[in-house]
Every structure is written in C-alpha cells, then in structure tokens.
Amino acid sequence: MSDRAYQVFEEQQKARGIDLEKVKEKLKALKVETPSWGYGDSGTRFKVFKQQGVPRNPFEKFEDAAQVHKLTGICPSVAIHIPWDKTDDYDKLKEHAANLGVSIGAVNPNLFQEDEYIFGSVTNSDPAIRQKAEEHLLECVDIAKTVGSDVLSLWFADGTNYPGQADIRKRKHWMQESLTRMYRAMTPEMRMLIEYKFFEPAFYHTDLADWGMAFNLANKLGPQAEVLVDTGHHAQGTNVEHIVAYLLDEEKLGGFHFNSRKYADDDLIVGSVNPYELFLIFYQILDAEATGSEGVRNNAANIAYMIDQSHAIEPKIPAMLRSVLNVHTQYAKALLINLDEVKEAQDRQDVLGAEDAVRRAFEFDVAPLLRAVREEIGVPVDPMKTYLESGYGQSILSRGKGGASW
Ligand code: PSV
Numbered sequence: 515m516s517d518r519a520y521q522v523f524e525e526q527q528k529a530r531g532i533d534l535e536k537v538k539e540k541l542k543a544l545k546v547e548t549p550s551w552g553y554g555d556s557g558t559r560f561k562v563f564k565q566q567g568v569p570r571n572p573f574e575k576f577e578d579a580a581q582v583h584k585l586t587g588i589c590p591s592v593a594i595h596i597p598w599d600k601t602d603d604y605d606k607l608k609e610h611a612a613n614l615g616v617s618i619g620a621v622n623p624n625l626f627q628e629d630e631y632i633f634g635s636v637t638n639s640d641p642a643i644r645q646k647a648e649e650h651l652l653e654c655v656d657i658a659k660t661v662g663s664d665v666l667s668l669w670f671a672d673g674t675n676y677p678g679q680a681d682i683r684k685r686k687h688w689m690q691e692s693l694t695r696m697y698r699a700m701t702p703e704m705r706m707l708i709e710y711k712f713f714e715p716a717f718y719h720t721d722l723a724d725w726g727m728a729f730n731l732a733n734k735l736g737p738q739a740e741v742l743v744d745t746g747h748h749a750q751g752t753n754v755e756h757i758v759a760y761l762l763d764e765e766k767l768g769g770f771h772f773n774s775r776k777y778a779d780d781d782l783i784v785g786s787v788n789p790y791e792l793f794l795i796f797y798q799i800l801d802a803e804a805t806g807s808e809g810v811r812n813n814a815a816n817i818a819y820m821i822d823q824s825h826a827i828e829p830k831i832p833a834m835l836r837s838v839l840n841v842h843t844q845y846a847k848a849l850l851i852n853l854d855e856v857k858e859a860q861d862r863q864d865v866l867g868a869e870d871a872v873r874r875a876f877e878f879d880v881a882p883l884l885r886a887v888r889e890e891i892g893v894p895v896d897p898m899k900t901y902l903e904s905g906y907g908q909s910i911l912s913r914g915k916g917g918a919s920w
C-alpha cells in the first residue's frame with residue numbers, strides 16, 4: 515500500500531500497540547446482511563413516495579442488493595420478508611441470487627399486513643386467526659429449508675391500544691405456544707431470532723415490548739432461540755450497548771437490525787445521527803470476544819449483522835451503501851480501541867483514563883485503513899463514487915415507477 519496517509523496511520527497505530535494485520539482481517543471478515551425491503555418503495559404512515567427504477571419483484575431486489583455487495587465486498591446475503599418477497603419458485607430465487615454472487619439470508623415472516631391481524635396474530639383471542647398466523651410461521655420455516663437459510667427473524671406487531679382491550683397474560687401464553695411449535699419445526703442448524711419493539715403500531719402495550727421479554731421467551735424456547743436487537747426499537751435514552759453486553763454475557767445475542775433514529779423507529783441510514791452508539795456497540799462485542807468465556811466468545815462470533823432501514827425520500831441503493839460504509843467505519847474505529855489500556859485504567863479506577871482510552875479510538879480517521887482493506891479484497895476504494903459513476907442507477911430507471919413497496 516503506497517498511500518502516504520496509510521503509512522502515517524500504520525506508524526501511529528503501531529506505536530499504540532495495535533496489530534493492524536489483525537484489524538484488517540477482522541474488517542475483511544465482517545458480513546452485513548441487507549434487507550430486500552430496503553430496495554423497494556417505503557415511507558411513513560402519511561405517504562409512500564413512488565420512485566422511478568424501484569425493483570418490481572424479489573428478483574430485481576436481489577439485483578440491486580448484489581450491487582451493494584459487489585461494491586463493498588461485505589454484504590453477501592439478503593434478508594427476505596414473506597409475503598413481500600413471495601414467489602412460486604424459491605429454488606429459482608435462490609439460483610438467481612447465487613448467479614449474482616449473493617445468497618438468501620434471514621427469512622422474516624410478516625404477520626402485520628393482513629386485515630385479519632387487526633387484533634393480533636399469534637396473540638389473537640380468535641383461535642382460527644392464531645392458527646392462520648402459526649401456519650405462516652411454519653411456511654417460513656419451510657421456505658428457509660428450501661432456500662438454505664438458517665435464520666428465522668421474527669417481529670410481531672401484536673399489541674393493544676387501550677387498557678383492558680385484551681388479556682395481556684393470555685396473549686403471552688399464546689405467543690409462547692405458537693413459537694414453541696415453530697421452534698420444533700426448525701432444523702438443528704436453524705436459529706430463531708426474536709425481535710422486540712416498545713411501541714408502534716400498538717400504542718398501549720406491545721406483546722414483545724423489550725429485550726427482557728424477548729430474552730425470557732428465547733430462554734423458554736431453547737438454545738436455538740436468541741434475541742435480535744433493532745437499534746431503533748428502544749425508548750429515548752436507552753443504553754443499547756448495555757443491552758448488547760448483557761445479552762452477550764447470557765450467550766443470547768442473536769443479531770442486529772442496524773438503523774438510525776432520532777425520535778422513534780425512524781429506520782434511517784445507519785450511523786447518520788448516532789455513530790458513537792454504533793461504535794460503542796462494537797466496543798462491547800469486541801470486548802466480549804477478547805475477554806469473555808468460551809460461550810460468550812462463540813456468541814460474539816455468531817452475531818447476525820443485518821440492516822433494517824426503509825428509504826422514504828432518498829435513492830435506495832446509495833442509501834444502503836452509505837449504511838454499509840458507516841457500519842464498516844465504526845467497526846474499524848472500535849477495532850482501534852486498546853482493550854488492555856482500558857482494562858488498566860479500569861483497574862486503577864481511573865474514570866477519565868478509561869473513557870479516554872475508548873473515545874480516542876473513535877477520533878482516528880480510518881479512511882486510509884478502509885481504503886487499504888478495500889484494495890486488498892478487490893473492491894473499489896471509494897464504493898459510493900464508483901456506484902454513482904457506474905450508470906447502474908440510470909440503467910434501472912427503465913423499470914418505471916410503481917415498483918415493489920411495503
Ligand atoms: C418493525 O419495526 C421492523 O423493525 C421489523 O424488523 C420488520 O420486519 C421491519 O421493521 C419491517 O420494515
């Protein structure tokens with residue numbers, strides 16, 4: 515690497531005791547899954563703006579997602595949402611993905627868009643609706659088997675809007691019963707990731723409102739069930755990295771849905787307003803990898819990193835690229851934390867020293883490092899610039915308006 519900026523960076527990091535070869539290996543090994551729905555039209559509850567060139571079907575969504583992988587080298591899989599990505603030939607979709615150099619990742623059941631689910635899906639007091647919801651969950655296990663995916667990612671919109679509207683405890687039991695049957699249908703390789711969210715669309719109570727409820731349910735189901743942390747699903751001020759550290763220590767952290775938020779579940783470009791939070795999440799993961807028990811280290815090594823964002827006003831492919839690049843940047847910065855230095859300061863109970871050892875890593879410019887990594891893995895050193903100059907965005911305009919939307 516002839517880049518002068520990289521040479522300076524290398525000297526600087528060596529002097530701090532950072533093994534840059536190891537850092538580069540970790541940066542090359544990071545895998546971030548992108549969501550099929552992030553390529554389609556989406557919006558707020560007030561309006562979905564239709565954009566020109568949006569994919570018209572799951573096959574085209576994979577074509578767009580493959581661009582993101584081609585340019586970054588770290589997004590080899592794409593999550594699907596059923597029925598948004600329903601097709602009568604999943605083998606064909608799997609083959610199409612493989613031809614594009616990507617694969618089908620997490621399978622997300624969707625139990626929140628049909629009229630029958632107005633009062634809940636697996637928690638509905640009507641047994642026929644619960645049955646229908648459960649059949650959909652089982653259908654998704656079958657789809658995962660067909661496409662060769664080993665992650666089932668569950669989020670339930672189930673909840674109520676008013677006190678007294680429904681029996682909260684009965685709903686808790688119904689949720690557990692359905693998920694138990696789904697769990698039993700999974701192959702031993704599969705993992706069930708249980709996502710929580712404190713409100714929306716329900717405004718009074720949500721059946722799986724926080725990490726504790728998801729964690730409790732995952733524990734009851736068994737070792738193949740874990741918790742999924744969507745960074746936008748907490749009340750203001752929640753310490754998300756604390757939840758991450760806690761779940762890791764319990765060996766129950768299944769994965770992430772990364773996105774950025776300022777107010778509620780905003781689903782915006784990852785790291786756009788809260789890059790330090792993302793950095794601190796990675797700090798907890800790297801610390802668990804370095805100092806956790808064998809089980810904790812295994813958990814840290816098997817986290818499913820996924821993006822869950824929806825683009826209402828911005829062009830979708832570059833927005834996804836920006837998110838992936840932001841994740842890579844914050845991961846790179848977290849890799850520069852000298853964990854020994856942090857530990858020494860902790861042992862001295864040196865509050866400012868410990869905080870400084872963490873924060874200092876965040877303040878380095880990692881652009882030269884990421885350029886070096888990209889050169890070594892054979893992707894463009896500036897993926898965004900290459901995308902914007904590639905003409906791909908123009909080439910898809912012929913798809914017209916009115917593509918897939920959620
Ligand atoms: C719900 O807000 C959620 O975060 C779930 O992960 C859904 O699958 C996704 O958003 C839909 O956009």
Ligand code: MN
Nearest residue numbers: 709744771822
């Ligand atoms: Mn999510």
Ligand code: MN
Nearest residue numbers: 744746747779
């Ligand atoms: Mn969400």
